[in-house]
Amino acid sequence: MAAAAPIDLGPAPATARAGIVVPGLIFGVLAGLPIAALVVPENYLLDLGTRIMIFAIAAVALDLVVGYGALVSFGHAAFIGLGAYAVGMLAAHGIGEVLVALPAALAASVLFALATGAVSLRTKGVYFIMITLAFGQMAFFTASSLAPYGGDDGLTIAARNTLVGIPIFKYPRGLYYVVLAALAGTFFLCRAIVASRFGRVLRGAKENATRMATLGFEVYRFQLVAYAISGGLCGLAGFLLANANDFVSPAYMSWQRSGELIIMVLLGGIGTLYGAIIGAASYLLIEEFLSRVTEYWQVIFGPFLVLVVVFGRGGLVGLFAWPWRRRHG
Amino acid sequence: MAEPVLRLEHLRKSFGGLVVTDDLSLEVGAGELHAVIGPNGAGKTTLINQISGLLQPDHGRIVFAGRDVTGLPAHARAAAGLARSFQVTSILPGFSALENVALAVQARSGSSLRIFGRAAEEDALNAPARAALGEVGLGPRAHVPAGHLSHGEKRALELAIALAMAPKLLLLDEPMAGTGREESGRLIGLLRDLKGRFPMVLVEHDMTAVFALADRISVLIYGRVLASGTPDAVRADPKVAAAYLGDEME
Numbered sequence: 001m002a003a004a005a006p007i008d009l010g011p012a013p014a015t016a017r018a019g020i021v022v023p024g025l026i027f028g029v030l031a032g033l034p035i036a037a038l039v040v041p042e043n044y045l046l047d048l049g050t051r052i053m054i055f056a057i058a059a060v061a062l063d064l065v066v067g068y069g070a071l072v073s074f075g076h077a078a079f080i081g082l083g084a085y086a087v088g089m090l091a092a093h094g095i096g097e098v099l100v101a102l103p104a105a106l107a108a109s110v111l112f113a114l115a116t117g118a119v120s121l122r123t124k125g126v127y128f129i130m131i132t133l134a135f136g137q138m139a140f141f142t143a144s145s146l147a148p149y150g151g152d153d154g155l156t157i158a159a160r161n162t163l164v165g166i167p168i169f170k171y172p173r174g175l176y177y178v179v180l181a182a183l184a185g186t187f188f189l190c191r192a193i194v195a196s197r198f199g200r201v202l203r204g205a206k207e208n209a210t211r212m213a214t215l216g217f218e219v220y221r222f223q224l225v226a227y228a229i230s231g232g233l234c235g236l237a238g239f240l241l242a243n244a245n246d247f248v249s250p251a252y253m254s255w256q257r258s259g260e261l262i263i264m265v266l267l268g269g270i271g272t273l274y275g276a277i278i279g280a281a282s283y284l285l286i287e288e289f290l291s292r293v294t295e296y297w298q299v300i301f302g303p304f305l306v307l308v309v310v311f312g313r314g315g316l317v318g319l320f321a322w323p324w325r326r327r328h329g
Numbered sequence: 330m331a332e333p334v335l336r337l338e339h340l341r342k343s344f345g346g347l348v349v350t351d352d353l354s355l356e357v358g359a360g361e362l363h364a365v366i367g368p369n370g371a372g373k374t375t376l377i378n379q380i381s382g383l384l385q386p387d388h389g390r391i392v393f394a395g396r397d398v399t400g401l402p403a404h405a406r407a408a409a410g411l412a413r414s415f416q417v418t419s420i421l422p423g424f425s426a427l428e429n430v431a432l433a434v435q436a437r438s439g440s441s442l443r444i445f446g447r448a449a450e451e452d453a454l455n456a457p458a459r460a461a462l463g464e465v466g467l468g469p470r471a472h473v474p475a476g477h478l479s480h481g482e483k484r485a486l487e488l489a490i491a492l493a494m495a496p497k498l499l500l501l502d503e504p505m506a507g508t509g510r511e512e513s514g515r516l517i518g519l520l521r522d523l524k525g526r527f528p529m530v531l532v533e534h535d536m537t538a539v540f541a542l543a544d545r546i547s548v549l550i551y552g553r554v555l556a557s558g559t560p561d562a563v564r565a566d567p568k569v570a571a572a573y574l575g576d577e578m579e
Binding site: 192201203207222225229 | 381382383402403404405407408412413415419420421422423424428432433435436437440441442443444445446447448449451490494
């Protein structure tokens with residue numbers, strides 16, 4: 001022990017810098033995108049941007065539990081669906097007030113997360129993945145059988161939500177900025193959580209749950225709270241998605257959707273939060289353009305994902321950092 | 330003797346047909362360093378796991394600080410003041426040494442459900458953590474990721490984590506395991522400093538360490554207490570010499 005040189009490394013500067021620069025770039029680009037849309041005549045760019053940001057909210061929320069808690073949930077689409085159905089069902093009864101619909105969306109998704117998490121979190125690893133998948137499918141089939149609310153066909157929303165009468169979602173640009181604000185809020189909330197006392201326990205449990213228990217932490221409680229927060233943020237994404245699409249459908253809850261969310265997190269870079277935003281954007285852009293080239297776009301996307309995961313060592317974020325890593329060791 | 334810190338009453342634990350703890354009773358008094366020795370497979374780690382709550386005994390009672398903790402899970406016993414180290418180093422490798430210890434401070438401070446404020450910058454957590462690291466000689470290594478520490482440093486870090494919990498009892502499962510002569514010498518010195526400040530249960534193979542440190546020694550064979558007493562009494566016990574100590578005593 002005495003032989004070891006006393007070196008104080010301090011916090012890693014590279015990671016700290018990336019944590020400021022990358023989110024800065026991301027939000028800079030997103031905030032400036034509508035200006036580019038002035039040149040492009042149609043609202044195509046805004047729609048695509050809105051869609052990307054909504055899924056980015058869900059991906060960031062998923063990264064909170066997957067990347068920092070090692071809780072690989074394969075049922076996160078259910079929370080999006082619940083948030084969306086809250087909007088759709090209220091709209092079907094003529095209620096289009098944000099102050100009602102948003103709390104309802106959040107409450108529905110948080111409660112579902114607490115109930116299913118309470119059971120799922122008693123299992124680990126593959127069992128956790130399977131049980132979250134099972135709960136997700138339960139929600140999917142329940143939504144499919146809701147005949148008064150469209151059943152399999154889904155439910156068209158006659159009018160988008162308004163905030164005390166103000167039509168904040170009516171125009172593409174307004175919707176875009178509301179979604180951007182929601183994404184920024186989600187990102188900075190999750191980032192604060194990760195760095196907090198609570199987040200430290202969550203990260204500790206990911207590294208060594210037995211150790212955490214012998215320190216005196218009831219790991220389960222912390223994981224359940226994280227799961228509920230993550231579920232609630234997906235409910236927020238669902239609330240926005242319903243308003244953006246004027247439509248809700250059981251497909252929002254399909255297990256393929258849950259899988260896509262995991263892919264977004266992996267593709268961008270797990271455990272960074274901003275990687276999830278990059279992942280959501282990349283996935284949806286690749287889908288958008290490749291699906292124009294060929295119907296079988298996934299045949300190209302699959303190998304691409306494998307390459308990124310293998311060589312990126314942490315997704316696209318890791319891939320971009322590669323030249324930097326080489327220079328600085 | 331005053332009320333013991335830890336009292337084990339007729340503990341029994343078996344895995345299938347294999348009895349690993351067999352009607353075991355034992356007391357650890359205030360301020361006492363109680364060593365548990367025995368050959369491999371005598372059930373020492375199983376015993377520590379039952380005391381710390383990672384395993385439940387099949388029969389018997391565990392009374393800690395005047396309270397029956399037999400049915401309590403590990404986290405509740407830790408919160409009640411029972412700290413332990415592991416035979417196979419158990420730390421958070423991705424966390425810095427300081428963060429490992431700060432987490433132990435945080436555990437006893439409560440209020441870990443706070444989701445705002447940067448934990449890494451909280452002086453209320455870092456100051457006691459630095460003090461504990463200083464005590465085990467890891468002060469200059471505070472910001473090194475725990476996974477990058479040398480083996481001896483990791484053993485010292487385990488001790489620092491246990492100290493930071495401000496425990497009522499320290500359970501040390503072979504703290505010297507795998508360390509070189511120089512490192513184990515340092516660790517023995519460290520334990521001698523801690524002796525008297527905390528009651529300790531020390532499981533250890535290093536007989537030099539055990540006889541240098543222990544107030545009382547219990548010898549475990551096949552999950553039973555073969556003999557229990559002061560180092561001199563245990564050394565003189567012919568049963569012990571026959572069953573276990575043998576040539577190590579010569």
